Amino acid sequence: MSQKNPLVTVYITNHNYEHYIEASVESLLQQTFHDYEVIIIDDGSTDNSRAIIEGYTDHEKVKVIFQQNKGLNVTNNIAMRTAKGKYIMRLDADDYLDPNALLVMVNLLEQDDELGLVFPDYYMVDKDGEVMNIEKRHHFEEEVTLFDQPAHGACTMIRREFLMKLNGYDERYGCQDGYELWVKFTNHFKVKNVNTPLFYYRQHGANLTSNENRILGTRAKIKADYLDQQGIGDPTVISIIPIRGNKNSKQFLAFEKLSEKYLIDWKIDESLKSKKVTHIVVTSPDATIGDYIQKQYPHTEKLSFVQRDIELARLNTNLLATIEHVLGTPRISDLLPKSVMIQALEFPFINAAIIDDAINTMEIFGTDSLISVRPDTSLFFQHHGAGMTPILQQDKFTKLEREALYRYTGGLSLSKTDYFTQHQKFIGGQVGHIVVDQKAAHGIFTQHDLKLAHFLAEQDKDR
Numbered sequence: 001m002s003q004k005n006p007l008v009t010v011y012i013t014n015h016n017y018e019h020y021i022e023a024s025v026e027s028l029l030q031q032t033f034h035d036y037e038v039i040i041i042d043d044g045s046t047d048n049s050r051a052i053i054e055g056y057t058d059h060e061k062v063k064v065i066f067q068q069n070k071g072l073n074v075t076n077n078i079a080m081r082t083a084k085g086k087y088i089m090r091l092d093a094d095d096y097l098d099p100n101a102l103l104v105m106v107n108l109l110e111q112d113d114e115l116g117l118v119f120p121d122y123y124m125v126d127k128d129g130e131v132m133n134i135e136k137r138h139h140f141e142e143e144v145t146l147f148d149q150p151a152h153g154a155c156t157m158i159r160r161e162f163l164m165k166l167n168g169y170d171e172r173y174g175c176q177d178g179y180e181l182w183v184k185f186t187n188h189f190k191v192k193n194v195n196t197p198l199f200y201y202r203q204h205g206a207n208l209t210s211n212e213n214r215i216l217g218t219r220a221k222i223k224a225d226y227l228d229q230q231g232i233g234d235p236t237v238i239s240i241i242p243i244r245g246n247k248n249s250k251q252f253l254a255f256e257k258l259s260e261k262y263l264i265d266w267k268i269d270e271s272l273k274s275k276k277v278t279h280i281v282v283t284s285p286d287a288t289i290g291d292y293i294q295k296q297y298p299h300t301e302k303l304s305f306v307q308r309d310i311e312l313a314r315l316n317t318n319l320l321a322t323i324e325h326v327l328g329t330p331r332i333s334d335l336l337p338k339s340v341m342i343q344a345l346e347f348p349f350i351n352a353a354i355i356d357d358a359i360n361t362m363e364i365f366g367t368d369s370l371i372s373v374r375p376d377t378s379l380f381f382q383h384h385g386a387g388m389t390p391i392l393q394q395d396k397f398t399k400l401e402r403e404a405l406y407r408y409t410g411g412l413s414l415s416k417t418d419y420f421t422q423h424q425k426f427i428g429g430q431v432g433h434i435v436v437d438q439k440a441a442h443g444i445f446t447q448h449d450l451k452l453a454h455f456l457a458e459q460d461k462d463r
Contacts (some may be wrong), residue, residue: 008036008102009085009160013075014093016050016154020202023129025056027096027200030182033086033103038062039079044069049093070423073177080160080168089157094202097155101198105157108192116162118190119151120198124399134398135201140193143402147186148432153178155199172227172277176218183226196291212439220357223364235338237359239277240326241267242319243284243345253345253444259457263444264289265296266348272302273352276359279303279335283309291292304331320424327417337417342426344351346443347411348453350436358414358434368419372436373406380405384443406433409441 010028014021028038038061040053056062065078080088087109091097105118107125121136138144156178163181170180185191243254243264254264261269264282271280282293283306288306297303306329312322323340324334339362343350354372362370381388388440415426424428444450 005084005086006031006035007086008106008157008277009039009079009083009088010036010089010091010102011039011041011079011083011088012093012213013041013043013044013072013079014030014045014049014053015069016045016047016049017093018045018052020094020096021049021052024091024093024096025064026342027099028091029061029253031097031102032099033263035107036061036102037084039063039065039077039082041067041075043067043071043075048324056301059097071174071211072170073171073180077171078179080163083160086160087157088160088163090154091199092154094204096153096200096202098198101155102157104194104198105198108194109157109159112190112192113404114190116159117151117156117185117191118194119191120194120196123154123200124154125200127202129200129202131200132203134197136195136197136261136398136399137193137401139195140191146365146367146430146432146455147182147191148361148367149401150179150182150202151191151193154259155180155201158185158244159189170222172225173218174223176215176222179219180222180460187364194204214283215418217353218358220353223357223360227360227363234276234278235363236278236335237276237341237357238326238335238337239271239274239280239337239341239355240323241271241280241282241343242322243282243286243344252285252286254286255292255311256444256450257455258348258450259460263345263348264292267343267345267350268293268297268303270350270352271343271355274355275352276356277302278337278343278397279332280370281306281332283308283322283326285312306332320426323420323426327345339414339416340420340426341412341414344411345439346411346439346445348442348444349442349456350411350439354412354434354436358412360413360417361434362432364429365432367432368416370414370432370434371427372409372412373433373437374409374441375435376405376407393461405436410443411438411440 012024040056040062042049043055053064057064082408087106108118109115124132124135127133166184169177173180256263258266271277282289284310287307290307293305306324306326308322312325319342358370380391382391413427419429420426439456442453444453
């Protein structure tokens with residue numbers, strides 16, 4: 001008589017986590033739900049991990065795989081192909097589970113055949129396992145209509161049949177497996193969360209998620225590749241670079257040099273490198289800008305200059321009238337742009353990759369508009385007459401996703417043309433976002449900002 005397959009497969013991925021692997025495995029073996037198998041995959045560890053893992057080779061629920069270092073997504077696919085469970089979940093070797101984690105998530109999946117993925121809230125702990133706070137996600141059934149904030153890559157339970165229909169994980173990426181899966185999964189299957197913390201996420205210096213530039217770059221590539229695979233054509237996007245004032249005004253930054261190149265060239269050159277921008281419009285009341293573009297960028301079909309009235313370029317005038325003016329010019333209106341992008345001259349380090357990522361992000365998630373942001377973990381206070389009080393109760397132990405703060409950088413924003421035309425608002429409706437790195441978020445508004453920009457530009461030149 002053949003043995004019945006387990007309902008759940010949990011696989012533990014380990015690479016040099018000798019100090020944490022035992023706690024991870026033991027948290028799994030002590031679950032209140034028992035119909036599961038364990039696959040421990042050691043990905044080429046060079047520490048004492050192997051000796052610890054070998055101690056579990058005789059356990060009836062455990063299968064051990066030792067392999068040379070293959071990376072996360074290759075390992076995920078090895079687990080998917082090896083697994084026998086109806087549901088599959090990864091547990092990282094430095095994290096550990098609440099005793100009821102499997103029971104809660106399995107029950108939700110068993111109640112709904114269309115549900116493909118379930119993920120919980122979690123405890124954030126330090127390297128010694130001391131709880132620092134509880135991370136609580138949005139409630140998906142009551143709050144979430146925009147799926148642009150992914151589940152955690154680990155401790156997310158997935159219906160294996162659905163995962164295999166999507167061909168598993170894309171092995172081109174060395175990190176961000178949860179984001180890659182999330183982008184394609186949410187476009188095909190139903191997802192849900194549990195507003196209860198069910199695992200302990202250990203924060204320490206060796207975490208894979210500590211390299212912001214690598215994460216942002218990988219996420220951008222995931223989105224670009226997804227659109228290519230789906231055969232989704234590029235939208236028609238007009239990028240507007242508005243320049244206020246004239247060459248005699250203090251606010252005129254166009255011909256301020258940064259590392260031997262004018263700021264206007266920093267903006268134009270990166271926009272021209274973009275694979276997604278259809279046409280670039282520089283608009284200013286100063287005709288010398290148009291003369292400069294004609295001389296510096298002759299026969300560049302992708303670039304236009306539109307002169308606007310000085311009244312549209314004053315500091316206290318918003319950009320709505322300028323956008324209407326640009327969209328109404330014959331050459332631009334003939335393009336029938338689906339979206340309009342605004343790029344601020346004061347942010348020289350917004351590069352072509354960020355521009356393309358913004359366009360791809362709005363296309364994937366279907367938002368009405370999009371802004372560039374930085375997450376801000378600073379404590380903010382208000383004075384209420386009797387002293388300073390933290391806003392949004394940021395000092396409390398439980399961290400609510402809905403109370404997280406994001407700072408609009410101002411360097412880049414994007415709007416669907418139909419939304420802008422109908423509502424006479426550039427940012428509104430369902431607003432998406434891209435997170436930009438610290439350098440891209442740097443704006444030039446003071447002499448100090450300019451000095452720092454010179455330093456950052458010289459660093460790039462020396463690389």
